[in-house]
Amino acid sequence: MLISTQWLARHVDLEGISPEELASELTLKTAEVEGLERFAEHLDQVVVGHVESRIAHPDADKLAICTVNVGKEEPLQIVCGAPNVDAGQNVAVAQVGTVLPGNFKIKKAKIRGVESRGMICSVRELELGEDHDGIWVLPEGLSAGESVSSALGLVDWVIEIDNKSLTHRPDLWGHRGIAAEVAAIFGRELKPLETSLPATGSGAGVEVSIEDPACTRYMGLCVDNVRVEASPQWLQLLLLAVGQRPLDLLVDISNFVMLDLGQPNHLFDLAELSAGVKVRMAVDGEEITTLDEEVRGLSPQDLLICSGNTPVALAGVMGGGASKVAEGTTSLLLEVASFDATTIRRTATRVGLRTESSARFEKSLDPCLVPKAAAHLVRTLQSIQPEVSLPAPATDVGDWSDPALTVELSGDRVRELLGVDLDDEDIISKLSALGFCIERDGTMMKVAVPSHRATKDITRAEDLVEEVGRLYGYDQIPGKRLIAEVAPPAKDARQLLVRKIQDRLAGGACFSEALCYSFQPDELLERLGVADEPRVRVVNPVAEGESSVRRSVVPSLLGRIELNRRHRDEVRLFEVGKGYLPEHTDERGQPREVHEAGLVLAARRDKSAAYNAGSRSRLQGVIEDLLRALGAYDSAPLTWRVAGEDDSIPGWANPGRSQVLVCGEGEDQRALCFLADLDPGRARPLGLVEELSSDVAAAWISLDVILSLPKASSSYRPLPKFPGAKVDVALALPLDVSCAGAEFELQRSGKGLVASMELFDVYEGTNVASGQRSLAWHLVLEAKDRTLDEGDVQKFLGRVERAAERLGGALRRES
Amino acid sequence: MRERLESLRIDALRRVGEATGVEDLRAVEKDFLGKEGAVAEILGLIPTLAPMERREAGQGANQLKTTLLEAIAAAKAALEEAEVAAQRDAGGFDPTLQAAAAKRGGLHPITQVRRDVESIFTSMGYEILDGPEVELDYYNFQALNIPVDHPSREMQDTFYCDEDHTLVMRTQTSPVQIRAMERMTPPFRVIVPGRVFRNEEQDATHEHTFHQIEGLVVGEGIQVGHLTWTLKRFLNELFGRELEVRLRPGYFPFVEPGFELDVRCPFCETGCRVCSGSTWVEFCGCGLVHPNVLAAGFGEREDVDHEKLTGFAFGFGLDRLVMLRFGIDDIRNLMGGDLRFLEQFPC
Numbered sequence A: 001m002l003i004s005t006q007w008l009a010r011h012v013d014l015e016g017i018s019p020e021e022l023a024s025e026l027t028l029k030t031a032e033v034e035g036l037e038r039f040a041e042h043l044d045q046v047v048v049g050h051v052e053s054r055i056a057h058p059d060a061d062k063l064a065i066c067t068v069n070v071g072k073e074e075p076l077q078i079v080c081g082a083p084n085v086d087a088g089q090n091v092a093v094a095q096v097g098t099v100l101p102g103n104f105k106i107k108k109a110k111i112r113g114v115e116s117r118g119m120i121c122s123v124r125e126l127e128l129g130e131d132h133d134g135i136w137v138l139p140e141g142l143s144a145g146e147s148v149s150s151a152l153g154l155v156d157w158v159i160e161i162d163n164k165s166l167t168h169r170p171d172l173w174g175h176r177g178i179a180a181e182v183a184a185i186f187g188r189e190l191k192p193l194e195t196s197l198p199a200t201g202s203g204a205g206v207e208v209s210i211e212d213p214a215c216t217r218y219m220g221l222c223v224d225n226v227r228v229e230a231s232p233q234w235l236q237l238l239l240l241a242v243g244q245r246p247l248d249l250l251v252d253i254s255n256f257v258m259l260d261l262g263q264p265n266h267l268f269d270l271a272e273l274s275a276g277v278k279v280r281m282a283v284d285g286e287e288i289t290t291l292d293e294e295v296r297g298l299s300p301q302d303l304l305i306c307s308g309n310t311p312v313a314l315a316g317v318m319g320g321g322a323s324k325v326a327e328g329t330t331s332l333l334l335e336v337a338s339f340d341a342t343t344i345r346r347t348a349t350r351v352g353l354r355t356e357s358s359a360r361f362e363k364s365l366d367p368c369l370v371p372k373a374a375a376h377l378v379r380t381l382q383s384i385q386p387e388v389s390l391p392a393p394a395t396d397v398g399d400w401s402d403p404a405l406t407v408e409l410s411g412d413r414v415r416e417l418l419g420v421d422l423d424d425e426d427i428i429s430k431l432s433a434l435g436f437c438i439e440r441d442g443t444m445m446k447v448a449v450p451s452h453r454a455t456k457d458i459t460r461a462e463d464l465v466e467e468v469g470r471l472y473g474y475d476q477i478p479g480k481r482l483i484a485e486v487a488p489p490a491k492d493a494r495q496l497l498v499r500k501i502q503d504r505l506a507g508g509a510c511f512s513e514a515l516c517y518s519f520q521p522d523e524l525l526e527r528l529g530v531a532d533e534p535r536v537r538v539v540n541p542v543a544e545g546e547s548s549v550r551r552s553v554v555p556s557l558l559g560r561i562e563l564n565r566r567h568r569d570e571v572r573l574f575e576v577g578k579g580y581l582p583e584h585t586d587e588r589g590q591p592r593e594v595h596e597a598g599l600v601l602a603a604r605r606d607k608s609a610a611y612n613a614g615s616r617s618r619l620q621g622v623i624e625d626l627l628r629a630l631g632a633y634d635s636a637p638l639t640w641r642v643a644g645e646d647d648s649i650p651g652w653a654n655p656g657r658s659q660v661l662v663c664g665e666g667e668d669q670r671a672l673c674f675l676a677d678l679d680p681g682r683a684r685p686l687g688l689v690e691e692l693s694s695d696v697a698a699a700w701i702s703l704d705v706i707l708s709l710p711k712a713s714s715s716y717r718p719l720p721k722f723p724g725a726k727v728d729v730a731l732a733l734p735l736d737v738s739c740a741g742a743e744f745e746l747q748r749s750g751k752g753l754v755a756s757m758e759l760f761d762v763y764e765g766t767n768v769a770s771g772q773r774s775l776a777w778h779l780v781l782e783a784k785d786r787t788l789d790e791g792d793v794q795k796f797l798g799r800v801e802r803a804a805e806r807l808g809g810a811l812r813r814e815s
Numbered sequence B: 001m002r003e004r005l006e007s008l009r010i011d012a013l014r015r016v017g018e019a020t021g022v023e024d025l026r027a028v029e030k031d032f033l034g035k036e037g038a039v040a041e042i043l044g045l046i047p048t049l050a051p052m053e054r055r056e057a058g059q060g061a062n063q064l065k066t067t068l069l070e071a072i073a074a075a076k077a078a079l080e081e082a083e084v085a086a087q088r089d090a091g092g093f094d095p096t097l098q099a100a101a102a103k104r105g106g107l108h109p110i111t112q113v114r115r116d117v118e119s120i121f122t123s124m125g126y127e128i129l130d131g132p133e134v135e136l137d138y139y140n141f142q143a144l145n146i147p148v149d150h151p152s153r154e155m156q157d158t159f160y161c162d163e164d165h166t167l168v169m170r171t172q173t174s175p176v177q178i179r180a181m182e183r184m185t186p187p188f189r190v191i192v193p194g195r196v197f198r199n200e201e202q203d204a205t206h207e208h209t210f211h212q213i214e215g216l217v218v219g220e221g222i223q224v225g226h227l228t229w230t231l232k233r234f235l236n237e238l239f240g241r242e243l244e245v246r247l248r249p250g251y252f253p254f255v256e257p258g259f260e261l262d263v264r265c266p267f268c269e270t271g272c273r274v275c276s277g278s279t280w281v282e283f284c285g286c287g288l289v290h291p292n293v294l295a296a297g298f299g300e301r302e303d304v305d306h307e308k309l310t311g312f313a314f315g316f317g318l319d320r321l322v323m324l325r326f327g328i329d330d331i332r333n334l335m336g337g338d339l340r341f342l343e344q345f346p347c
Ligand SMILES: [Zn+2]
Pocket: B265, B266, B267, B268, B269, B270, B271, B272, B273, B274, B275, B276, B277, B279
């Protein structure tokens, strides 16, 4: 909201207060000031000129040659095209070198052969209004050469206040409200304002019927003998300063009262309301053409002002086009009303029309302000058009009550919360300055809250503590050490787990942590073949097709591969995040939250690479390393198996290359991790073909499952006392024997001697029978009680050979 | 015999001198000192010699053996030394060529700054809490003194997850205040880092998804001064120097009185771009916990008398801190998942 200091000065004496100080004190004590600017600063450069003579231009009918005294020895010769320029006038002159708004620099010129040294300005050229029919004629009695701003006393500063910081203060949506704050802050008096209606005639007033309680008070007042004309200069300048375009006196004065007292109001041509006023809800399908000439479709939640049954205004939001005051209007109906804040807010939001009026009504205005605003409007109008009269008493109807209330406050409560040593007298004086009336009752104070502070804002003692505190100055409250029990704060197991995962993946594994949106675009989900999964959806997404709330972080990461592969041969990304499963919603309506780490690894495709150089294999290594570091292997037996139908393989995964790491047995078996190659059919939709062709693997790890594992026991084993024997073993085995199956046989053949086992080669081809593959391990055999010799090794190999043969394969001896 | 020994000695030492590798020395050793070498041959001849000569030949052969062994050892040491020296200065050395580039990985800058914030508060005895991002309207609004028709619930700000608006994408981390009050016993101090959502148009400074840190302290006798002291200590720690803070009025329905806290610009003395020339930077919204919020949070608790309690709460944006620390000019980079961005913050 924009506040003019000139306007403020109508309500409170600002003598001796600089605009900067005013802005800073308002920020510290009332509401955030976002900007401070001089209004029409260019008028400092424009001077008063006295037109000494005017003669016609010899070569142009519409031009005149003027001699203008600008307070210098030599008057200026200026060629002017305005029809209204004449000798004897005071005018605004932009001299050569002056820069007008729009970076328009005045230069010496020759116009149709006649020299011109400056410009006589119109109101529009000075950005003071729309008028461009002629030059701006200044009042008489000004001295030539003085700047226009100082001659007219036009030194106005515009303070911009953050609307958000006024959300709870309906009383601050006009200059008088701000002036009251300024008066309290600087210890000055608020100038009195006449708030009673002038005498009225005894005619019949307008008939008003309220059919819906959303209108709490409606005052209708007939006003006669008005004339539609331009507003006086002072009014136009005030409106211009706060960014309002002056139109005509009636529109301007309606705006003026709203911006002065914060009470919106409306002026109808009385002739258009001959059928009486009815306030009702719209019916389905009804329409109204608003002042801005838009046809608005209405719903039964929108409140209407009607003449008879014909809508003439969208209540509290905007007037209708048909009943607006126009040239020739002589009688008005002045409407000042109170409406339900929520109704107005909803209508304004629904029709997309947030006006100055609706912005105020939705803050819950004080119904007691209604007659005051009506009186202020009529009296201001009469000060300009004294013949204006009121033929009949105001019609004032509605089911409203005075919101004023009394709140009990103890000085101790103030001192306790603010931590400031204020005595009761200080507290009372601060509250009085803000317009509260205090009656003391022992140690308690009974604080009467005036109606304009009572609609939303002040209802309890703490609200008054705020009033005292801000006027005292929050910045004056000293910091105070917080004394508390010294104890280590409780740590959350999940947070510790997240931290370990992040550190391990970002550190040793060299993955980059990404944070992706919680919303996943439908088109990405479709490309990944997971669009059918149930998802929480927002009903008002930021863009069409971005309503899905993720249930897993993996699709988001997969969606980032193409972008990154364009710049990188290898993409390693992870995110630890939350997913939401609407199919598991609790009785309060909250979907189950799951916590997972998602990983993707994408590399250039390389068919010649070693058996374990592929992305999935590398990712598996990263995951196993991570889980080992987390102690998961010590907590429970974890085994990889081929993912099957029960594992709900996501659409992005190659079903033939999907694996699950499970913990627990039978019914209790749970998937701790899912790992798969990207389905080859997804590469093209993801843009990962041709030069971006990628070997992609992705995985998720469930933090919830890890946290549910039993606490790991220590995995320490004493170091062996006797040296072990290193043996390499290569087995040729049928393809359907899994690596884990083979390793199980090796363990069994070792009879407890196999201390470690590391697969180092996988081979199919020459020297291996078809339908078989060769697997080779480095083994270390150890015994607790003796040093193993060659005999032990040979016995072990013998058992391995027999085991391999049982599996349909063979031990491969070195040839 | 003496002549023979002498010629053997000369011959052997010549071959030691000519040796260019350890193999050559091994051959010398074999030819002269091996089982079938020249010295063994001489020793084999000794029984055939005259008794007087036997002694002389024995001594001479042993002396030759000793001499040769020493010469071979010395030559071997010299050769090894030469080999090491040759390895030391292999030539063609270019340190800029070692491009076995280390792989890069790292934590997201949000995570990095979030951890800094967390560790400062943890050191001050704060517990770190978490809460759901898909939240009930009750926690996100109603319990926070934001009833159904409150203007700050405008449709354009909040993402609703169902038509009857019982479920929302949380617009703030504040709902965790209520969740904390429901289960924790005062006095307590907590912070809540997390992502929040507002339905806003995205541009370089606006995101619909961003990160907040909420703080809540509840106990008896908590006052405004405790709030400023706490945030000042935190900011001093975060920026590594003494920074002034100030409170001014601010409106948030869940605090009363409510404040905005400004901190003296950490980047300038007299005004800069960050503080728009004012030397103050808006840091967070805060205030004393509204009695209605205490009542909503503790109301069902028989073990807690919320009327006796007061508290303070604050909430600030993490994204802006991250952008200030690293000089990031576009907030959209944070959630963009672009490695060219992420790899700029190795940690
Ligand atoms: Zn600065």
